[in-house]
Amino acid sequence: MKILFLVVLLFSQWAQATIEIYEFEDPAHEQRYRALTEELRCLVCQNQNIADSHAELAQDLRRKVYEMINAGQSDDQIVQFMIDRYGDFVLYRPPLNPKTMILWLAPVLTVAAGLLGFWFLLKRRRQNDQQPSDADLQRIRDLLKKSDNQ
Amino acid sequence: MRFLIPLGIFFVLVIFLGIGLKLNPREVPSPLIGKPVPHFQLAQLHAPDQTFSPEQMKGKVWLLNVWASWCVSCRAEHPVLNEFARTGQVEIIGLNYKDEPADARQWLAQLGNPYTISVMDTEGMAGLDWGVYGVPETFVIDKKGLVRFKLTGPVDPNNLQTEIMPLLQILNGEAG
Numbered sequence: 001m002k003i004l005f006l007v008v009l010l011f012s013q014w015a016q017a018t019i020e021i022y023e024f025e026d027p028a029h030e031q032r033y034r035a036l037t038e039e040l041r042c043l044v045c046q047n048q049n050i051a052d053s054h055a056e057l058a059q060d061l062r063r064k065v066y067e068m069i070n071a072g073q074s075d076d077q078i079v080q081f082m083i084d085r086y087g088d089f090v091l092y093r094p095p096l097n098p099k100t101m102i103l104w105l106a107p108v109l110t111v112a113a114g115l116l117g118f119w120f121l122l123k124r125r126r127q128n129d130q131q132p133s134d135a136d137l138q139r140i141r142d143l144l145k146k147s148d149n150q
Numbered sequence: 151m152r153f154l155i156p157l158g159i160f161f162v163l164v165i166f167l168g169i170g171l172k173l174n175p176r177e178v179p180s181p182l183i184g185k186p187v188p189h190f191q192l193a194q195l196h197a198p199d200q201t202f203s204p205e206q207m208k209g210k211v212w213l214l215n216v217w218a219s220w221c222v223s224c225r226a227e228h229p230v231l232n233e234f235a236r237t238g239q240v241e242i243i244g245l246n247y248k249d250e251p252a253d254a255r256q257w258l259a260q261l262g263n264p265y266t267i268s269v270m271d272t273e274g275m276a277g278l279d280w281g282v283y284g285v286p287e288t289f290v291i292d293k294k295g296l297v298r299f300k301l302t303g304p305v306d307p308n309n310l311q312t313e314i315m316p317l318l319q320i321l322n323g324e325a326g
Contacts, residue, residue: 043178043283043284044283044284046175046176056248056274057283060274060275060278061278064278083181084181085181085182085188085278085279085280085281086178086181086281086283087178087179087180087181087281088181089178089179
């Protein structure tokens with residue numbers, strides 16, 4: 001088991017090595033590069049961002065981001081470049097627009113529905129806790145009396 | 151009466167999950183639909199001293215097929231494209247994506263060449279402009295040079311009959 005673990009470790013090092021390293025003259029550029037590649041989705045391996053993905057497409061996109069940053073493009077320009085080619089899907093945080101409205105509103109609506117249901121439940125329970133009516137009390141007394149007499 | 155609410159919720163869930171199962175997460179809608187073709191000017195595979203760019207096809211309905219010799223699904227769609235090209239209904243341009251030109255030429259020599267022209271996108275930068283993320287991909291372009299349809303994945307007799315051919319018929323009828 002230990003050996004297997006070591007072997008896995010060995011190979012994970014290997015896998016790490018395939019992500020290329022870009023050098024930036026300006027630390028701020030590097031910061032932007034990190035942030036952008038973490039926000040952009042790799043279209044091939046859809047649950048990874050392009051910073052983590054080994055897919056060739058992710059490599060190309062990383063290179064593109066690097067080139068665009070060095071060419072002095074703003075973050076918005078780079079993101080727009082990607083959206084123009086791959087659609088909103090390339091963003092991990094989709095923008096709020098009519099198409100994605102339900103995506104953004106669903107959690108709020110679900111919580112609201114839950115609270116509403118809870119409120120109704122409480123209301124009904126409180127009603128059940130109400131004092132018994134006089135007629136009911138009278139019946140209880142009668143029943144108790146009856147059982148005492150027996 | 152009480153059980154009706156959970157039952158109702160259950161059925162709504164079943165319907166949504168059912169729809170979810172049928173969706174294909176690989177199918178990402180292309181933002182290019184209805185937009186002008188992205189420009190490129192690339193050397194031709196069989197005549198490297200000559201270039202091709204999509205503007206040359208203006209006035210014609212055509213297909214752009216993204217392929218590569220390393221791509222397994224391309225092998226699967228290749229006979230379908232060969233046969234479709236033989237009918238002469240439409241010109242198919244090949245975008246040879248991130249490939250070795252020698253391998254690509256050999257691949258076509260071996261399996262047949264359905265393409266009027268293939269261009270070499272060795273670096274994959276034209277592919278990037280076209281939003282290519284999974285080879286093979288096929289685009290349908292109309293006479294005005296607008297992208298009208300994109301298929302991600304291999305062309306097969308089914309999607310050729312039900313999606314591509316009917317669209318070609320409509321586009322051929324449109325004014326240039």
